[in-house]
Amino acid sequence: MKTKALYTGSFDPLTNGHLDIITRASKLYDRLVIGVIVNPSKKSLFSLEEREEMIRGVTAGLPNVEVDHFSGLLADYVNAKEFNVVVRGLRGTSDFEYEIQMAQMNARLFRENVETVFLMTDPDCSFVSSSMIKEVHSLGGSVDGLIPEIILEYMNKKNKV
Ligand code: COA
Secondary structure, X not given: OOOEEEEEEOXXXXXXXXXXXXXXXXXXXXXXEEEEEOOOOOOOOOOHHHHHHHHHHHOOOOOOEEEEEEOOOHHHHHHHHOOOEEEEEEOOHHHHHHHHHHHHHHHHHOOOOXXXXXXXXXXXHOOOOHHHHHHHHHOXXXXXXXXXXXXXXXXXXXOOO
């Protein structure tokens, strides 16, 4: 059976922590779709189109990785597109509390034979979040090594650095 996995998030913007999970997951599954969530209630720095474009640029070297977007319930998207696996990254115990709740709720909503699989985040990125990257960069701090070069270029344009 061919495995089709989904890795979701806001990716506003994608960080090296996300990229580490994407790279490792792409080796585990036949196809990996990066599903960018369209969440009108979460104010984002980058538009959906910009986030998708940035992710396509960063993952261009990974042939089995695709970029898509969805809105509404994650489980509805998973069931409609017939994913077998939902990949989540765990940065530490604080992520675990929220993730286990989400995985258990989703398990009730997924069709048969869909599993949530957790990968441990690269320890170098365990403290990284998109919000922290945006805050540090907007205040002139260095985010070198924490986001891919392509993303840094987009951020510099946004913040007119
Ligand atoms: N490295 C670095 N940062 C990471 C990371 C990693 N490996 N994994 C997560 N993060 C960061 C993200 O950048 C994000 O930062 P931010 O809050 O500053 O933007 C933060 O950790 C939280 O990430 P995540 O939990 O993936 O949140 P999200 O907003 O990016 O995505 C969804 C959340 C889309 C997975 C979730 O809201 C969802 O499924 N929504 C659909 C609605 C639904 O079905 N609800 C019912 C669920 S049971």
